[in-house]
Amino acid sequence: MLRIWKWYQSCLSLHPVKTQIISSGFLWGIGDVAAQYITHSTAKKRLQYHKDDDNEFKVNWKRVAVTSMFGFGFVGPVGHFWYEELDKFIKMRLLLRPKSARFVAAKVAMDGLIFGPFDLFVFFTYMGFSAGKSTAQVKEDVKRDFLPALILEGGVWPIVQTVPFCHGLNNKRMLPGNKGLLLLPP
Secondary structure, eight states: OHHHHHHHHHHHHHOHHHHHHHHHHHHHHHHHHHHHHHHHHHHHHHHTOOTTSOOOOOOOHHHHHHHHHHIIIIIHHHHHHHHHHHHHHHHHTSOOOTTSHHHHHHHHHHIIIIIHHHHHHHHHHHHHHHTTOOHHHHHHHHHHHHHHHHHHHHHHHHHHHHHHHHTTOTTTTHHHHHHHGGGSOO
């Protein structure tokens, strides 16, 4: 495991954007498989399937591919530049010392209040259109799902993001957030 971590760090040093794009896409895909399994298991328990029923878990690979593409195409590149610019803004404009409690609090707050809602809106919109829904259907889905998801996200992501923000893991800050996806169904 240590060898993989060192290899990952080396890749981040040489190709930070490319590495974050690839790791984001990969981890979003794994997160989606986990979400599908959790959904299946929860439904199975709730519906009390009979032994005769076809209740075997099957991965929806199309959905995994679509979700992975969101990680590759949006979270990886946009997240990289967002956090890079956020660090600069907090240091230069707010004049806060990196790794200080105020720096971390400002970063967590700005991430949750600015990037979090934007990311969530883009995710719901992308997933809706990727599923072949019309603009009206996507709008309805966003209206229905956005606020509950934002509330859930607001309770989880500040905790997940605080660790890399506290330790100044500049190039690695997206990995813990992406790994956090394994905990939440999209």
